[in-house]
Amino acid sequence: MENTCPLNYGLEIFGDRWSLLVIRDIAFWGKKTYGEFLSSNERPATNILAGRLARLEKNGFIVKRTDEKDKRKEIYSLTEKGLDLIPMLMEIGAWSAKYDPRQPEEFKQFVTMVRADQQRLTAHFIDKVRNGGAIFADAVGRQSTDS
Secondary structure (H helix, E strand, O other): OOOOOHHHHHHHHHOOHHHHHHHHHHHHHOOOOHHHHHOOOOOOOHHHHHHHHHHHHHOOOEEEEEOOOOOOOEEEEEOHHHHOOHHHHHHHHHHHHHHOOOOOHHHHHHHHHHHHOHHHHHHHHHHHHHOOOOOOHHHHOOOOOOO
16 A cells, blocks of 8 residues: 655655755755755765755756856755745744754744744745745855855
C-alpha cells in the first residue's frame, strides 16, 4: 500500500536538515552561491551540500543559473515551490523560539511581530525573496560576497 500521508511526502522530498538549511539561507540570509552555503554556521560537508543542491533542483525547489558577472559561478534561487516553504520555515522558527532556551531575544521579538500580522508579513517576505532580496539580509547589513 502506498503511503499518501502529506507529512510523509514533504519529509521524503525536503525533510532533511541540510535541504531546509539551504532554503533558509536563500530566503532568510540571501545566500546564492555554493561558497556562501558552505560558509553557513552549520558547516555542511561539501559532498552533502552538493547532493542537497542537486536534490532541491531536481525536485523543483531551487533553480541554478550561471552568474552573468562571473561565468564560473552558479547562482541559486528559490522557485515558487521553494518560496511556498517560507511560511513553514517561519513556523519552525516560531516553535524553536518558544521551546529552545538558546534562542536570542531578537528572534523572539521577530516571531512576536510576525505573529501579530502573519498573513501580511508572510506575503511581504515571499515577495521580497521572489524579487532577489532576503528576509533578514537588509536588517543585518549583509554585504555582497563574491564567493
